[in-house]
Amino acid sequence: MPAHHPVIPAELPRQNVLTWLRSRYFATRRDAAVTIVFAAFVAWILWSLIGWALLDATFAPNAGEVCREDLHGGACWSVVSTRWRIVLFGLYPFEEQWRSAIACIVMVIVAVLSCLPWFWSAKRLPLLWTAGFAIFYVLMRGGFFGLAEVTEQNWGGLSLTIFIFAAVSLLGMPLAIVFALLRRSSLPWIARTMALVIDVIRSLPLLSIMFTFAIVLPFVLPEGLTGDKLYRVIVGYALFFACYQAEIIRGGMQALPAGQEEAAKALGLGYWHRIGYIILPQAFRNALPPTINQFVITFKETSLVTIIGFFDVMASGRAASGTADWNFAVVEMYVFVGLIFFVFVFSLSRYGAYLERRLGVGRR
Amino acid sequence: MTEPAIRIASMHKYYGSFHALKDINLEIAKGEKVVICGPSGSGKSTLIRCINRLEEHHSGVIEVNGTPLDDNVDNIDEIRREAGMVFQNFNLFPHMTVLENCTLAPVLARKIDRGAAEETAMRYLARVKIPEQAHKYPGELSGGQQQRVAIARALCMAPEIMLFDEPTSALDPEMISEVLDVMVGLAEEGMTMVCVTHEMGFARQVADRVIFMAEGQIIEQAPPDQFFDNPQNERTRTFLSQIVGH
Ligand SMILES: Nc1ncnc2c1ncn2[C@@H]1O[C@H](COP(=O)(O)OP(=O)(O)O)[C@@H](O)[C@H]1O
Ligand SMILES: [Mg+2]
Secondary structure: OOOOOOOOOOOOOOOOEEEEEEHOOOOHHHHHHHHHHHHHHHHHHHHHHHHHHHOOOEOOOEEEEEHHHHHOOOOEOOHHHHHHHHHOOOOOHHHHHHHHHHHHHHHHHHHHHHHHHOHHHHHHHHHHHHHHHHHHHHHHHOOOOOOOOOOHHHOOOOHHHHHHHHHHHHHHHHHHHHHHHHHHHOOHHHHHHHHHHHHHHHHOOOHHHHHHHHHHHHHHOOOOOOHHHHHHHHHHHHHHHHHHEEEEEHHHHHHHHHHHHHHHHHOOOHHHHHHHHHHHHHHHHHHHHHHHHHHHHHHHHHHHOOOOOOOOOHHHHHHHHHHHHHHHHHHHHHHHHHHHHHHHHHHHHHHHHHHHHHHHHHOE | OOOOEEEEEEEEEEEEEEEEEEEEEEEEEEOEEEEEOOOOOOOOHHHHHHOOOOOOOEEEEEEOOOOOOOHHHHHHHHHHEEEEEEEEOOOEEEEEEEHHHHHHHHHHHHHOOHHHHHHHHHHHHHOOHHHHHHHHHHHHHHHHHHHEEEEEEEEOOOOOOOEEOOOOOOOOOOHHHHHHHHHHHHHHHOEEEEOOOOOOOHHHHOEEEEEEEEEOOEEEEEHHHHHOOOOOOHHHHHHHHHHHOO
C-alpha cells in the first residue's frame, strides 16, 4: 500500500487585498479611470437585472392580471409558475405527466451514472444507456404494465428533447464508430466510399437532412418501412451526428502512435480485440474535448425539430406564452427555457473539463 | 533433425519500388540465440517484423515452427501467439496498469481465466524484478522498468520464440544493463531468441550466431568469437570498427 501523503496547501504569501487591488486595477491613473467606469457599468447592469428578475418580479401562479397592472415593470415569473408543465411535458396527458417526469429523471440519472469511471467499459456503458433508454421509452409510451398508451404525437416539451437527444446519441455513437472504422479500412474502395459519404452528409445543413427524412422519405420508401415521423427525424439526425463524430474518433485514432496497434498485433490479439481494448479507448481519450463539444451541439440543435412540427422544449415554451393572456410574458418564458438549456449544457461542459483533468493524470 | 524454429527461404520485401530485403535465407534452430546487427536502414527491423507479419513479405517462404506465413489469418494469429516481440519504444498500453498490460492478451487471445493470468503475470513481473509496480500505469515507470514490463508482457503469452528489436536503444545508459540482465536470464533458460542489437557484450555472452546485414542483405554470419575477432567481409570490419569506436 502506498503511504498517504497529507495534502499540504501551498502557502501563499499573505497579500493585503488593497495592495493587490491597487497593483492590478489602479496601477496608473488611466487604469483607475477604466476600472471605475467599468465597475459602475457592471454594477448598474447587475442592479437592473436583479431588480427586474427578483425585486420587482411577480412569482405567484395565475397572477397574469397583477403582472399587467404592475407599474414597476418587473419580470412576470407567474407565466412559468402557471404553465411550466407545458414546457416540461408538452401535450402529454395531464394525469400521466408523472410518467414523463420519472422518465426524464431516469435519463438524467443515466447521464450522471455514465460519468462514473466504473461504467467506462465497452460493455457497461452501452448496457447502461440501452437500459435507461428502454425504461424511458416504456414509461413514456405505456401500453405495458397497465400504463395507458401515449403515442409519440403527444410527447413534447423537455421530455421530447431528452428523448431525441438520447436516441440520437444512442444510435449515432455506434454508427460513428462503424463509420470511423470503415473510413480507415485497409481496402481502399471501402475507405474512399466512406470518406465520400461522410463529406457529403457533413456538407448538408442539418435542417435539410431532417426535412428529407421527415417529409421526402415517405414518398421514396415503400409503405411499412417509413415508421413514425419522429423516428425518421431521429435516424436522419443520428446519421448527421455519426458523420461528425466519426471524424472526431478518426482524429483520436490518428493521434495514436503506430506502435500501439503493432504491439497488440504482436501479442496475437485479433482485429476486434485490438479495436475494443487498445484503439478505441485511447482514441476516445484523445478525442474527449471535441466529443463533449459534439454532444453539447447535438443537445442544443434538437430544437430544430420544431420546424418539422414537434413540440420540443423550445416550441413548448413559445406555446406556453403564446396565448392571449400570457403573450406579454414571452421574454420570461424564453429566459426559463434558456435556463433549462443552460443547466444541461453547462453541466455537460463542466463534466468534460473534469474528465480532461482526470484522464490527464497518471494515465498517459 | 527437428524442424527449425524459424525458416526463411528466398524471401524478398519491397516498400513500393524500394527493395528492402533481398533474397533472405535463414534458418534458426529451436533454442538458438541469434543477434542481428548492421548499419541503420539495412533492413534489420524489416526482417524481424516480417517474422510475425507486422510487415508482409512479397516472395519466398517464412515458416515459424513449421507453420507457413501466408494470407491465412489463423496462421498469422497462431504465429503471433508463438512469437513474442519487444520493441525499441516499449509500446506498452498507457491506459492500462502494468498488470492489465500483462493479462490482456492471455485472457483475450489464449482464453486463460483472469485469476490464472494474473498469477502468471505476477510471476513474470517478479522475474523481471518489478512485482511492486503491478498496479501502476506505464507512464509512472522509468524507461528500463517499462521495457522490463514489455518483456514480461510478451512472456505471459508463453511464446516459444522471442523477437527483440533494439530493446535497449531508447534507454538511458544506466538502465541498459537491467534490461540486458533479464534477456541474459531468458537466454540461459533456453528461449529461442532473435535480437537486433548493437550491444556487443551481450552478443558475445549469449549469441550462438551473429548476423551482419547491409542494404537489405545478409552479408556475413558466424559464431560471436569468429565474427568479432576475425570478420571475413570488408563491410563487417568497417562496421565493427565504427561501433567499437564509440
Ligand atoms: N514503412 C516503410 N515505408 C517505406 N520504407 C520503409 C518503411 N520502413 C522501412 N523502410 C525503409 O526500409 C529500409 C530498412 O528499414 P529498417 O528495417 O527499419 O532498417 P533498420 O532497422 O536496419 O535500421 C530503410 O531504408 C527504410 O527507410
Ligand atoms: Mg530498426
